[in-house]
Amino acid sequence: MDPDALAKAFVEHYYTTFDTNRAALANLYQEASMLTFEGQKIQGAQNIVAKLTSLPFQQCLHKITTVDCQPSGVNAAMLVFVSGNLQLAGEQHALKFSQMFHLIPTPQGSYYVNNDVFRLNYA
Amino acid sequence: MDADSVAKAFVEHYYSTFDNNRHALFSLYQDNSMLTFEGDKIQGAQAITTKLTSLPFQHCHHAISTVDSQPSGVNSGMLVFVSGTLQLAGEQNALKFSQMFHLIPTQQGSYYVLNDIFRLNYA
Numbered sequence: 666m667d668p669d670a671l672a673k674a675f676v677e678h679y680y681t682t683f684d685t686n687r688a689a690l691a692n693l694y695q696e697a698s699m700l701t702f703e704g705q706k707i708q709g710a711q712n713i714v715a716k717l718t719s720l721p722f723q724q725c726l727h728k729i730t731t732v733d734c735q736p737s738g739v740n741a742a743m744l745v746f747v748s749g750n751l752q753l754a755g756e757q758h759a760l761k762f763s764q765m766f767h768l769i770p771t772p773q774g775s776y777y778v779n780n781d782v783f784r785l786n787y788a
Numbered sequence: 789m790d791a792d793s794v795a796k797a798f799v800e801h802y803y804s805t806f807d808n809n810r811h812a813l814f815s816l817y818q819d820n821s822m823l824t825f826e827g828d829k830i831q832g833a834q835a836i837t838t839k840l841t842s843l844p845f846q847h848c849h850h851a852i853s854t855v856d857s858q859p860s861g862v863n864s865g866m867l868v869f870v871s872g873t874l875q876l877a878g879e880q881n882a883l884k885f886s887q888m889f890h891l892i893p894t895q896q897g898s899y900y901v902l903n904d905i906f907r908l909n910y911a
Contacts (some may be wrong), residue, residue, distance in 0.1 A: 667861065680798065694869075697861070699858045699859075701858060702855045704854070704856065706858075708820075731827070731907055733824045733827065733905045733907070735822045735824060735903045736822075737860060737862050737865075737890055737902075737903060738820075738862050738863055738865070738888070738890070738902055738903075739862045740861065740906070742862060744867075744878070744888065744890060744903050746886075746888050746905040746907065746908065748886065748907055761909060763869075763871065763886040765869050766889045767860055767861070767862075767869065769861070779860075780858045780867050781861060782858065782862070782867070782869040783872070784854060784869065784871055786871065786884060786886065786909040
């Protein structure tokens with residue numbers, strides 16, 4: 666699979682998991698993983714998933730607008746830059762967001778998220 | 789200097805150079821640098837500088853809204869995620885953008901941009 670297709674597949678899997686089974690995001694992070702969520706810094710899969718599952722909404726839907734990726738310089742590690750919309754249940758207007766992932770290959774042939782930065786794009 | 793300050797200083801230097809002396813951006817990239825600019829993929833300092841200096845505007849001003857940074861885990865690198873506005877001379881409304889840099893230390897104690905991804909954030 667070419668890198669662009671891999672990046673796209675990972676991103677689709679990530680947001681599907683977020684939108685339908687948020688606790689399962691734990692599989693996509695490790696102890697060294699870092700998330701910066703709207704400026705708040707969180708480290709480690711457990712803390713990251715605690716943060717994401719405690720966000721003040723039950724249901725949401727991410728819609729991806731753009732996915733860009735580049736190799737980050739070592740092995741098959743990849744930087745992925747996403748923009749899209751986040752629709753919260755009950756809200757009239759979707760929020761716009763940008764997000765960056767740094768994906769590191771696992772021995773099992775998959776990827777985990779080593780770095781994750783999320784920002785809303787205000788109008 | 790702590791990492792966040794280093795990131796902020798680099799970003800300010802980058803956009804100042806972009807806005808005042810665009811050709812000098814050449815010194816911030818190397819042969820293995822990659823830029824994805826609104827989906828266009830460009831490699832190497834020379835081709836990247838050519839792309840940036842040939843954008844269809846003479847004067848511009850970047851104003852930074854947010855800067856987030858994390859260590860990338862690769863080659864002592866730093867990931868920097870920026871959002872801001874880009875004012876083009878003669879245009880009434882500023883454009884909103886997000887940009888991601890992967891900075892790698894140089895022997896001279898500075899950084900160069902290995903990875904660069906730029907996206908406008910449309911309303």
